[in-house]
Amino acid sequence: MKNLHEAGLSRAIRATGRVWIFGAALMAAGVAHAAPVQIQVWHTLTNANKAEFEKLVKQYNKEQNDVEVTLRDFTTPQALQQAAVAAVAAKKTPNLVQLQDNHSPEVVAEYKSIKPLYELLAKYPIKDATWFLPSTTSFTRDSKGRLLAFPYMAEIPVMFYNMALYKKAGLNPNQPARTWQDLQGELLKLRDAADVECPYASGDQVQVHLENLAPINNQLYTSNGNGIEATKGKPAPASLQFDTLYMRHVSLMATWKRSLLLTQHTNDDTPDASFAKGQCGVLTASSGALGELLAAKNLSFGVAPLPYYDQATKTPGKPFVSGSALWAMEGHPTVQDKATVDFLAWLSKPVIAAEWHQSTGYLPLTEAAFRASEVSFYSRIPGAQAVVASMRAQPTVTARGFRVNNYDRIEPVLSRELDEAFDGKTPPVAALTNAIDQARAIAQQR
Structure with missing residues (x-):
């Protein structure tokens, strides 16, 4: 009886081991399927502003596991545009590109390779985003006031x-x-x-x-x-x-x-x-x-x-408020579009947006970002608060x-x-x- 009991226990242990191994395999497969969604951002930022953007992207990638942002920088807007044209032809476009204000934003939005931002935001709204300059970001809005691009580098x-x-x-x-x-x-x-x-x-x-x-x-x-x-x-x-x-x-x-x-x-x-x-x-x-x-x-x-x-x-x-903005590109799967908005929503968070504004001089993205900057930042630079508040x-x-x-x-x-x-x-x-x-x-x- 003892031998039979031990044999049964041995079989149970082996079976349990097989179940554990099978379960571990399933978990590993789940982890593989849960790999972060990759999105790519092309930009022309330089010097301190480039370093700040790279730092924020690293922070975003570290804080969550669902989305991973990779950056590609260009020395001039012209170089970026040339690469973007080639990427469109090859159907390998980035998710976001930084484009300078050409004072014809509706013409840019008409390109088939461009996805107007208001279309993305209609599907995946950025919650609690009260924009700092709803009336003067005309360089990223159409005649109906709809946001065509993300005014991340708005400046005066x-x-x-x-x-x-x-x-x-x-x-x-x-x-x-x-x-x-x-x-x-x-x-x-x-x-x-x-x-x-x-x-x-x-x-x-x-x-x-x-x-x-x-x-x-x-x-x-x-x-x-x-x-x-x-x-x-x-x-x-x-x-x-x-x-x-x-x-x-x-x-x-x-x-x-x-x-x-x-x-x-x-x-x-x-x-x-x-x-x-x-x-x-x-x-x-x-x-x-x-x-x-x-x-x-x-x-x-x-x-x-x-x-x-x-x-x-x-x-x-x-x-005039001008500058450059991040434009979304067409031709990406839904999961990437959603990930793109998730990244933009993170950039819009008060603390993150305030840091960007304080470190670069670009105008605040939201009212909350402006308020978050008032005490700690403006006292260091005489006149800055009055200029931005105006x-x-x-x-x-x-x-x-x-x-x-x-x-x-x-x-x-x-x-x-x-x-x-x-x-x-x-x-x-x-x-x-x-x-x-x-x-x-x-x-x-x-």
């Missing part, structure tokens, strides 16, 4: 100023100039009293000296209500309109260039590095430059709105944004004409006339 042009150099020049670092005329007086003191070799540098010169000269002075940038007014349900054709305000401003900048007040001007972010090194007293650039400036050592700076002309307006207006106001007709066909091809032309005028090679009036004529011809092309 601002004026940064070096507080140490302001003190050295005997200027009040807590009261930077509000008008271009007053700024000239400060630049003269920076040049003469503080012996600063670079009193003023300007990046993103088309945004600063052409596009936003209009809304800051409460004027329209283009005809037909900045190209937004519709005719028979479609946006009306728009053309640039440079009046005496522009002639005055471009002439002033040419004078500053001759007198060594304006020493650097480009349509990219090259001057940001000079300001970050403490070499320049004032920098006008997009707010997205903040990331590089915060990463600089021994740099104390403040933020102010772009100057205005008090002869043109008694109360300055708000700038963008919450309902935009006027002049600050809603603008629409111009083929603007991505027009902008380089505008930048070249500014260079010609600032450098004294072409009279300001002639340069602006050339810009208008060339822009009109390009805008009429298909």
Whole structure:
């Protein structure tokens, strides 16, 4: 009996072992099937902003096991677009791509390879997302106000100023100039009293000296209500309109260039590095430059709105919100679309979105992100809170944004004409006339 009992027990143990092994195999198979959904994001972020984005993606991948985001970076928007065209042809598109504002978002959304974000959000809503700029993110919205892309890199042009150099020049670092005329007086003191070799540098010169000269002075940038007014349900054709305000401003900048007040001007972010090194007293650039400036050592700076002309307006207006956004691509399975929105929802969380805003200078994604940033961040950078908070106001007709066909091809032309005028090679009036004529011809092309 004992032997029979032991034999039965032995068989039971072996059977139990087989069940355990079989169960373990099933569990292993389950784990295999539960591998994270892979999504790919292509971007053109650089320097500190690139590092911040990579850090957040690593954090997202670490916090959960359902989705894994991989990044691919490109040196220029043009390189990304070329790769995207090839990917569409090969039917191997990424899930999200960063595209610059071309001031024709509805044209971008018409491409078969693009999936408008509002379609994804209708299926997979981002809960409790009260967007910070519902009215002024026109660069990612259609005429019906629907969100076409994720406005992750929304920014505005601002004026940064070096507080140490302001003190050295005997200027009040807590009261930077509000008008271009007053700024000239400060630049003269920076040049003469503080012996600063670079009193003023300007990046993103088309945004600063052409596009936003209009809304800051409460004027329209283009005809037909900045190209937004519709005719028979479609946006009306728009053309640039440079009046005496522009002639005055471009002439002033040419004078500053001759007198060594304006020493650097480009349509990219090259001057940001000079300001970050403490070499320049004032920098006008997009707010997205903040990331590089915060990463600089021994740099104390403040933020102010772009100057205005008090002869043109008694109360300055708000700038255009522009920048770039993450656009969703078509052709992916449902599980990837859902995973894409899950990633965007995570980026929208108050703490995460606040960190992104604070580290990069891009505008807050949501109201909650703005509130989460108030105490710990804005006290470090004089003027920053006031500039960001001012963008919450309902935009006027002049600050809603603008629409111009083929603007991505027009902008380089505008930048070249500014260079010609600032450098004294072409009279300001002639340069602006050339810009208008060339822009009109390009805008009429298909």
